Amino acid sequence: MEKTLIILKPSTIQRALIGQVIDRFQKKGLTVAGCKMMQLDEQILREHYAHLVDRPFFPSLLRSMQATPVIVMALAGKDVVAVVRAMTGATNSRAAAPGTIRGDFGMSGQENIIHASDSVENAEIELRRFFKPEEIFDYEPLTISAIYSPDELASA
Numbered sequence: 001m002e003k004t005l006i007i008l009k010p011s012t013i014q015r016a017l018i019g020q021v022i023d024r025f026q027k028k029g030l031t032v033a034g035c036k037m038m039q040l041d042e043q044i045l046r047e048h049y050a051h052l053v054d055r056p057f058f059p060s061l062l063r064s065m066q067a068t069p070v071i072v073m074a075l076a077g078k079d080v081v082a083v084v085r086a087m088t089g090a091t092n093s094r095a096a097a098p099g100t101i102r103g104d105f106g107m108s109g110q111e112n113i114i115h116a117s118d119s120v121e122n123a124e125i126e127l128r129r130f131f132k133p134e135e136i137f138d139y140e141p142l143t144i145s146a147i148y149s150p151d152e153l154a155s156a
Helices: 010-014 018-028 043-047 058-065 080-088 101-106 120-129 150-154
Strands: 002-008 031-038 070-079 114-116
Touching: 002 018, 002 080, 002 120, 010 018, 010 043, 018 031, 018 070, 018 080, 018 101, 031 101, 043 058, 043 080, 070 080, 080 101, 080 114
Parallel strands: none
Antiparallel strands: 002 070, 002 114, 031 070
């Protein structure tokens, strides 16, 4: 199964939304393949947000992402990168559609609840950045046959 990275940002931690956000992914049928809480340092944030380092808002982004620990998760499922991006909604929470995570829980472009990998290639890079290989697990949930049809499982 394809895997992706999500980061539950400090705004999620501070607002006690952790369970509600994770619950949405699990109810969708995605599998938690890895999960941990960590305090992000400037080095990993500069690497993760390398495309934004020269932007004027980067110092504010650093402060925001270091305000509390975050929760990083590896989620697995068929087409999981696209599924998670659709569930997450637009980056600016005010523009995110109702029913998406940002649309339902956010009001900010920066304090926007969650990071989600934007491509399969970036998901692989980001998962390696935040997880050691032994921290991501492959297993088949007992509910898998109620989530996917046999032909979808065969092609996963």
